[in-house]
Amino acid sequence: MIDHATIDRIIDAAEISDVVGDFVTLRKRGVNMLGLCPFHNEKTPSFTVSPAKGIFKCFGCGKGGNSVNFIMEHENLTYPEALKWLAKKYNIEVREEEETEEQKQLKDSRESLMIVSGFAQKYFTRYLWEENEGRTIGLGYFRERSFRDDILKKFEVGFAPDGKTPFTEAAQKQGYKLDFLEKTGLTIKRDDWLRDRFAGRVMFPIHNLAGRVIAFGGRILKDDKKTAKYLNSPESDIYHKSRVLYGIYQAKREMTRTDKCYLVEGYTDVMSLHQVGIENVVASSGTSLTPDQIRMVRRFTPNITIIYDGDAAGIKASLRGIDLVLEEGMNVKVLPLPDGEDPDSFAKKMGASGFQEYMEQNETDFIQFKTRLLLKSTENDPVAKARLISDVIRSVSVIPDSITRSVYIKECSRLLGVSEEVLYTEVRKQKHKQTEEFRKREFREQNRRQTAPPQPVQEEPVVRPVKLLVEELEFLRFLLKYCKADLWEEEDEETHETQILSVGEFMIDELEADELVSENPLFKKLFYEVRENLYKENFDPWKHFVFNADTAISKFATDLLSEKYTESKIWEKGGAFKEKEEDILDILVPKLVNEYKFQKVREMQDSIQNEINMAHKNKDDEQLMELLNTMSNLNRIKRELLEKLGNRAVN
Template identity: 50%
Template sequence: MRIPEETVDRIRQAADILEVVGDFISLKKRGSNYTACCPFHNEKSPSFNVNPTRQIYKCFGCGKAGDAVKFVMDIENVGYGEALRYLAKKYSIEIEEQEQTPEDLLRQNERESLLIVLNFAKTFFRETLQTTDEGKSIGLSYFRERGFTNPTIDAFELGYTLDKWDSLLQEGLRRGYSRDLLEKAGLVLNKENATGGDNKVFDRFRGRVMFPIHNVSGRVIAFGARILKVDKTQPKYLNSPETVVYHKSQVLYGIFQAKQAIRLEDVCYLTEGYTDVISLHQAGIKNVVASSGTSLTTEQIRLIARFTPNVTILYDGDAAGIKAALRGLDMVLEEGLNLRLLLLPDGEDPDSYVHKVGADAFKEYVRNQAKDFIDFKAARWLTEAGDDPLKRAEGISDVCASITKIPDPLKRQTLSQRVAQVFHVSEQTVISEINRLLRKQQDQHKKESDRQKDRQERQQPSGGGASAGGPSIEDINALLAGAGIDNIDSAGFGGHPGTLPAPGTRQPTIRTPISYQEEECVRLLINYGARELEPGITLCHYILNELHEIDFQTSPFDLILTLFREAYSRGEILTAGDFLNRRVGSDSPNRSEEAEMQHQAIHLTTPRYEISDGWLKHEIHVPSEEEIGILADAAFRNILRIKKMLAEQRMSLLQQKIRDSSTKTPDEADQLMTEFMHAKSLDMEISRLLGTVISG
């Protein structure tokens, strides 16, 4: 189904890049732009840049770039249409579409189809809870006993499923969803019939209260379910299996409901269960999530890091809770986050304790009892060690081992002082132990790297290569073909040597020197094409006039230059917005071309660095590229460099033809030499104008 163009325009105009990106990561203002650690690759220093003026984002680390729609496509891994629907919902823009048919679902990709059917299941479970006798008497009564109010039930979209074999299955089939799709979503099971008859298909969840699991944007991607009757043949909790849209190691329960509060409070409380999150949320402590269904993972920690660098772990005070807290401690530190830990009184969990003492007392308890990881570990070791000096030394080494996980050396230095104070030893002793452990880690990494290298060498065939011990070009081509990458030849990686990688790819390429000058020319056109260098002469007019017989050798720069020429012939001068706002929908016949155009425009209009406000404060003038004199000189020198490189290419070609003079007449040889000398004189004149060394 197509979304009407006028609706697409309304969505794009309403979507604010800061609001859209801010739903997924915490942005910090830097100059006129905003920065953050990139959500698309792991990094410790921010290289992700958002420009609110141009309504674009770009990561200088991994190269991801685009507008608000492209960001949703990238972060949610959905198609163009689904990204537009997400933004339409966010900005309350109604989309008039026909009801989806099974044929429509088949035309969508699997991920989008699963999200749609999971949303249907969520709605079905909610309606069952609130409208059926069984749902109200069993499911709703359970939630009431837990103290959950209607607003809380609505906020977490809690539901109930009937104690029947196929209530969801039958409703799904009636709505037009296939059994295969329901099974892929983890909602139904397909059990083979041992007697050879038809397979039995039935609901995965039956007679359970339902806890929908949302992703960061609020889409339901899975379910947790708790059985209420006593049945030893059934597990108490049952979760959705992993699917295309649900990977439990990458999800935190409650992150959608908590993300704004986490950003505002600048701390995330981490618990273990669904009801812990819900009860604390209802008590007004909304910056809380849970790692339900899995031990804490690196991916979950990185998800928290999008919104805050501060984590407080709230676990039960029993042995299992202590073990879980210690297991997650080093992982949090390794990702560079600031960590505090709190163990509740023995026999209590966050859900029970907040009901017992109330919200205010619970908050006060967290403030007073939460400890940093040094105090947390030291308290356990000092209690266990008593007067045993060996146990005490073992405790110091254990705490130092956790400090070595921290990537920031300045933090490690500061924390070593804290360890010395807590254990009453010299700081140098602590530093020496930390350094010893760091060297041990490095040695282990080196040994593992050497072992991996040895395994790779043993796996390589011993015969025929382009050089001894190395794979031949044919071997590399075979490997690249298997990865979907074009072959290479002896000149470099596949394709024209001046081609650039497609947006979002990491394919290695070799660029010609002239491609950099062509890129600079296009950058000047996109950013300053309409600026007048002198009355009546725009930069676009000047560049196109100087290059009127020259085509660029590198795609997409040649295409961008062609678009400028076509527009100028109509009396128009293209601007950055003409490229930044290009449509990159999946239904576009030139989707890859449009995407590459937008990607390059973002790259060419997003400066990585800005002049510090301190320069202005001290009235230090920094010449700007936008000043007419500087801009005119930049364009003039760029044109000269392009022409110089073209002259050098022409000279190289003529030299090759002259060397092959055995097949040419004397007149042809003289003509080639004349052309060569003309190109040489042009090259020397340009070198003089540029002030570079004249080639010999």
């Protein structure tokens, strides 16, 4: 582990414009610098670097952070790897702290699994090219399917020798422990019985983003109905199939360059598309598409085209995947192949130019694809058409961006011959249904956690940004930006001495005194970390969060503090101001705190009202009186807050 002192030296040395300038041509624009974003294709520069704040932000694709985040994103490195990259650039010696025994064991175990998997890949690849069985059976299979040697070597395919334990014996002779061979799934052990998992199969290594082998897929070449055609490595400490995409290592740079990703189903589909020159392609490896896999694609591009087989099963699979992709805020298209074709066979049949031309002519927007597909089955059946409309609108309703959603509603209205008003009503119904389902899941999960036996204390999980109210966002922005700024003088009631109250002290005291700290995990993390460090002399909340090791926290803080951050409309409702924020903190901060409190009181009232309705339904008079009394107190607090806010309602 890199010690904190070294991390601070690296961060201090890594001047943001210098780091970004190695990859992006930057031009001076006021106090900031501007250039073309390296993470998505753009003609008008929207990529901004702030040397004063030490951050970058693209207002086109949304990526942002500090110099470490930039190197992580651009070079596809982990946090420690990015720190070492920057340390090398600035000739800083990296000193690493001694790890705990538990950390060392976990790291050693994972590394051992990686090393064993790497050995297995080299063994299988060598066996394919150099051994008679590998050349005859394995290489013969790939030759029969017209794969070129350069493609086979690019994906490091191989062949596992047939027999009981030839691979296991070879690995043990090289000093690899049976325990790690078993944990990777390369060897199956039952008491004293051993067996090579992939015996007699052609092997497709699965790489992580850094290019290291973490698992395998194996295809049997014998005609045996009792044996699975494809066999994958089991889950392990280094391999979780729901978080992995086959070909992501070979595709990531081209995905970034073209700002697009093609999604197929199998290993040979990916290889065949590479062979015809389409390299921005990945596969779900025969499993159902998962949110983690979609988020992995989104790291490189928001645009995805799903290519599935032209049979009924392939089309059904594409429909299942569409809603998941939309829910993650991505732009999705579908490329339907002719009936009976898959990407592998069709790419070989059409060749490079033919397949490219087919893609350009047949790539379809998901709404048109889904609507035309489902319309075929409705014909003149009004009930079936109503189901179709609900099905299509259910897909539209999961799109998180309201503008994109409205564009699709217009398109649906045109294709289906239904008024936009009717479709908007259906979207609202679907979103309400989704919200209710989410609340039920949360309630069940909360009950499960409460009834579950206590677990040993573990390292605090990484907090991911989740949606916050505008008042919560404004509260956090002021807390991070003006935490140590002077707010006003006040007299101590006991000593009568005058002391200066800071913005941070006032904001934190106000929320804790009224027990109104938001339950949002992101809000709580930032709020309590500021409180714990408030009186430390060198504490800089800006630097603390912008340069946080958790890249999600760092990006959130960057977005919050970016120059183009739009102030909440709550200020405009109370009358616009022209003064700089820092000049009128004594006016803005109390107003902000009261706005925040007002929204929290409204949330509490909504919750209490639901309890009142339930108590009334259950004829629980005692609880009903208690709840009505609570509601009365909340109404009183609400009136007081409205008075402070100028007797105006806040939407």
